[in-house]
Amino acid sequence: MTDSASMKAARLLALGVPALLLGGAYISQFGFGLYPCEMCWWQRYPHFAALGFGLAALFVPPVRLWLALAALAILASGAIGGFHAGVEYGWWQGITDCALVAGGDGGDALKAVFDAPLTRCDQAPWDLFGVSLAGWNFLVSTFAGLLILFLLAKRHTA
Template sequence: MALATRRNLIALAGLGSLGLFLGALYFQYVVGLLPCVMCMWQRWPHRIAIALAVVGVVFPRAVIVGLGAATALVGAGLALLHTGVERAWWEGPQVCGDSAAQDLGGLSTEELFDTTTGPAIVMCNEAAWMFAGLSMASWNGIICLGLAGIWGMAALRSPG
């Protein structure tokens, strides 16, 4: 029995996205690195890829595999966009670090005017964590390209 079946490759790609998503939550809630707006954007492709992988393991159809590959490529694109902002290759979106654009809708009037416990504003152009000279966004992009490759390999396998 071959190990690199379409189902197994879909599962591997889904587990990769799950690992990255859980890693982001670990860095946020255990290590204490608050995510910026662009960091939060980068989590969406992983959420979608996890759901696609769950469906794809049960129904390994080509359309699921194609959507998985596209989702991984979108994740890589968002990571590249964020890396460019961190390295000052280009400007970030208006919502990055703009206190007026942060989500303040759930705060009371007292919380809005309390300067000691107000919401943290995390700048998109400051890498909070680096490894081997690359930021978390850069590593996410590299791994997303690898996950797109796994989805692509799954596309080359028969659905059986």
């Protein structure tokens, strides 16, 4: 893979991975009623930052810096996801009581609180092959973040 191909791949990953993971999170939330808990939100914030860094890499030099920052933000989300997955699997306790009331449509606030489902951080609302959404975020984000860093480092070794 040439240097320009490595940079293209790094750009694609820096934009594509957070966009797809955030898209999946919002589809699961609004399409399937899997409301996020507090730690789920924590995982989203670094992906928003990664999207910003990835977009900056398209327009503002130095490109490598923005892509490296995007990779680090993606890795941060993966680390939070790994911690959250451990809480869900009962490997350790969370650092908060970590339960959010889902919903909040702007109507009667008290009614919304009493009628909304409680979203707990220590219970995975969904899994695939025994891996929760937080676990999948850990796996995908960690792999993608490391791959972006590898692609950026590749130029210096060639």
